[in-house]
Amino acid sequence: MSLLDLTIRNVKRNFRLYSIYLFSMIAGVIIQFTFSSLMYNEDVIAALQNRSNFQSGVAIASIVVYLFIIFFILYANTFFMRQRKKEFGMYLLYGLNERQITRMVFYETLLISAVSLITGILVGGLLSKLFGMLLMNLMQYDQAISLAFPIEAIAATAGVFLLLAIIISVQSFIMVNRMQLTELFHAKQKSEKPVRVSMALALLAVLLLGVAYGLISSGKGSVFWQDYGTLSLIASTVGIIAGTYLFFRQFAGWLLRTISRRRKYHEGNTVLWTSSLRFQIRGNTLNLTFISLFSAAIMMLLCFVTINYKVQFEAVGRNLPNDIAFQTLDAATNERIDDVISGSEHKVRYHLTHELLVAASVTDMHVIIDNPEMYMPELLLVSEKTYNELIEQRGHKVSVKLQGNEAVALSQGSDFPKSYAPGEQPAFIAKTDQETAFAIVDKKDYAYLGWSTDPVKSMNMKPAVLVISNEVYEGLRGHAEARTYEIYGIRDARNADNLSKQVHAIVSQTPDAYYSSFADVYSKQIEGSSLMLFASGFLALIAMFALASVIYFKQLREATEEKMQYAVLRKIGVDNRQIKSVIRKQLLFVFLPPIVLGMMHSWLIIKYYILESVKDFTELPSLVAGIIAVYFIIYLLFYASSTKLYYKIVSENA
Template sequence: MSLLDLTLRNVQRNFRLYTIYLVSMIIGVVIHFTFSSLMFNEDILGALENRDNFRLGVSVASVVVFLFIIFFILYANSFFMRQRKKEFGTYLLFGMREGQITRMVFYETLALGAVSLVCGILLGGLLSKLFGMLLMKLMQYDSVISLSFPIEAIGTTVAVLLALAVIVTLQSHFVIRRVQLIELFRAKERMEKPIRANRWLALLAVILIAAAFIVIGGGATSVMWQDYPLPSMLIITVGMIGGTFLFFRQFTGWLLQFISNRRRYFEGGTMLWTSALRFQVRGNTLNLTFITLFGTLIMLLTCFVTINYKVQFDAVGMNLPNDIAYEAKDPAVRAEAEAIINESAHGITWQRSLEALAAEPSTPLDETFENPEYFFPQVLLIAQQAYNDIVELRGDDQTVELHGDEAVSLSQGTDFATTFGAGDARRLELALGSGTIAFNVIEKKDYALLGWASDPVLSMVKKPPVLVVADETYASLRVDAARRTYEIYEIEDEKNAEALSKELHALVTKQPEAYYSAFADVYSKQIESSALLLFASAFLAVIAVFALASVIYFKQLREATEARGPYAILRKIGVREDHIRRAVRKQQLFVFGPPLVLGIGFSWFIIKAYILDAVQDFPGLTSAVWAIMGGYFILYFVFYLSSVNLYYRLASARG
């Protein structure tokens, strides 16, 4: 009998076991091909404004996808190999060499890989169309994504599959080579010892986790964080890592031991599931700790990029509040720019000319403008009435009323808008015309009148510092000051005005140091980059959750095959099937539940205290966070149900 014949007979004889491994490989191929095909989809590339950034981002994410696939397949293969150690021991006993067994494993991997390649590419092509449409939806493009199977994506998927076949074969070879023959026969018979739990360590686990939740829940503005930042960080780190480890190592063991000491322990099916779990505590501790903490990190990152994506829509408008704004130094440039806008496909909603006085600051801008390094050096003085007129046109509730030397600085981008009380106003001195004038800044407002200067290529550059002053003060200063005129336009379909902006930018910048700002210059770049970041993060998060849940899944399947003997004995002594099913459900719930609850708890407290509380002005963010956590819960619940079903079937099968 040749190795190829033996390979085929193995697949036929252990079809159920091979099916689990085959499904794992198909999932790996689907994931890789789906993501790779997006990078080469012509419909997607044709719709994007920043194709190079998209390809770079997808390429980086593809590397991460590949690493996750390797982790997932290798873990699945380790489960697969453990179930076959007795089989390999038989081959060695009858004279087969290690190299022949390795070659047989390689043939099996290639055969399974060929099947998974065909199935994975077909499924991946369908999913790539679906995910491509989702990506375009996130970027707010109306492009139609056709079903495609890019040859480049197929080539990279074949290369990845061949690489996986080699890596899996090497892993199998080292497993066979390093284990002695007697261990191969007894590999599935090893039983872990129940851990001796300590009630004080169990209590310490609860205290550490509770302390972490308390410090996290206090938020960044709490006294603990403000006065003791290092101890706070230490409490959170030790509480989350050490507390989680002790929770699974000691608290879980103590709880199971406590249940086993109760009088009613032998009633119902309590003994069935608790006794099995007591033997699994030691082996599951590190896995469950890692899954809890890494799951927390996954949800944190996913929620962060989701919030970043949702905030971008409003944030771009806050940074560049004008669809088009430019400085008109030359009347000819103004006339030509007006003609270009009138002839474009973007109708004018409203237009205003804004006059400003240019002044040189004599005192630092640190106290009156947040992050002054982001501003141009000259300060622009705007009359209160001119400012209020534009604010009302926008429909914003940001009007001001000033008298005498009072002023309001427009410091858009500040974390917290600040109103200074009587006697606490910030003093700002400016050189204006031939003299110097001082203003009392009574409010630092998180609002932009002109916004960031922009460039169709470089995006945002810097922003002008604007100081709103009383009308009578502005009128008195206007006589002896340098005046500047800005044309502000509100247009239709401003999100897709990239072509118009490029033409206007080329015209306006012929004037030396002229200000130019357009919403479209930043919108497409910001939305495309944040949408790609959200899409890639969500995609990777799903893969990571899938891989982490699979760690529990395969661990439970391994334990299910080892439990066949005890379950067979239970049936012989009269234990009913419904009691066994109930015991399996409770046992799996005890394994899947705590990592899920702790992970969601940690991530929610961190997101609520340090992200959501800082962006309260943006609606719908809390709902988005709960939607992500709900999706995380559903994925784990599906794995739980699948694990319960397969655990019962494997444990009930005749070994």
């Protein structure tokens, strides 16, 4: 019998075991091909404004996706190989050498890879249309996506999985060569020893997690983070990592030991599911710690990019509140620009010419704005009348009413906007050809003139603007340089990329002239945030499968090893209903704690360090809760699947 014949017989004889491995491979191909095909889909590319950025982003994300797939498949292969140790021992006993076994495994891998590629590409091609439509919907583009199987994506996926097949063969060769013949025969007879636990270390786990949670929930405005930021970060990180490890290593063991010492311990089936878990703690600690921490990281990533996507639509408007705005130039140039805008398909809603005064700051700029390095060095003064006129056109309810030397600072992007009570108003001195002291009554997260932009380079810097009373403004007009700005409101500003390029080309002929356009940033920001959300969704999907497989495959291996114990239980009178109850409780203790801890870690960090910064978006907390709930439900499905298969394995030949 040739090695190829032996390979085919192995696949037929162990089809159930191979089917689990095959499913892992098919899932990897589907995800890889679906994601890669979008980079070459002509309909997707045609809809984008920033094609090169999209393709570069997808290429980078594809590498990350592939790394996750490698982890997922290699872990599945490790489980697969361990399940076959006794089989390999038989082959060695019959005279096959390690190289022949490795070649047989390589044939199996090629066969499984071929089936996975064909199935995965067919299913992935169908899904790529669905996901392409989803991506267009995220970007809010009305673009039809046709069913396509790009040759480039097929070749890339085939090459990737051929390389993966080689990696799997090398891994299998190393595993086979490291095993002794006696170890291969008795691999399933090894048992782990229960870990030694103490109440002190169990309490330390709770204390470390409590300290970390306390620091996190104190918020970034607390004294801990304001005055001792580095120490708080270290304490929180150590508390979460070490606390999670000790929770599974000591607290879980201590809890099981405490349960075993109860008077009613031997009533019901408690003794059956707890005794097995006590022996599994040593081997499960690192896995469960990794799953908990990595789950938290994945949920935080997914929640962050989702929040980023949701706020982008409003954030672009806040950063660039004017559809088109530029510094007034000579009359001929202004007229030429007006003709270009008026003659475009974007109807003009309003056109304002506003005067502002140029000043310099004497007081530290941190008093009126956050992150002064993002602002132009000069300070612009605008009268409340002029400011309110523009606010009325925008339809925003942020008008101001000032008296005397009162002023409002426009600190767009501020994390801590603030209104000051009388007596607490900070003083700010601005200099024209004379110094004028202002009392800051309000620091608003708002912009009068947005970031200066460029159709290619996107955002550059933004003007610092101070709103002052009409009477003070009139008094300063003869003592400062006056500068005027042309501000346009147009229809369908989000699709005015071509118009913006035309206007920018004219304005940029005057060196250092201010220019700002909503369209210059909108497509880049929305396409970028949509791609981030889309890619993160794929990464989260792969990560969930990979992390759940760590538990899933380990429990299946343990089920195979414990078939004899369950056979004994049946002989002494334990019925199937009780066995199912034991399995459910045992696996629940393994599946539930890591995902619950991961959810707690991620929720606290998201709540106090992300959601606190976007309080205006009231729908975001429920959105975050929904994402975490979906993650939890998927793990429950893995749990249900594991219990069903676990029972099926231990019931074979019963």
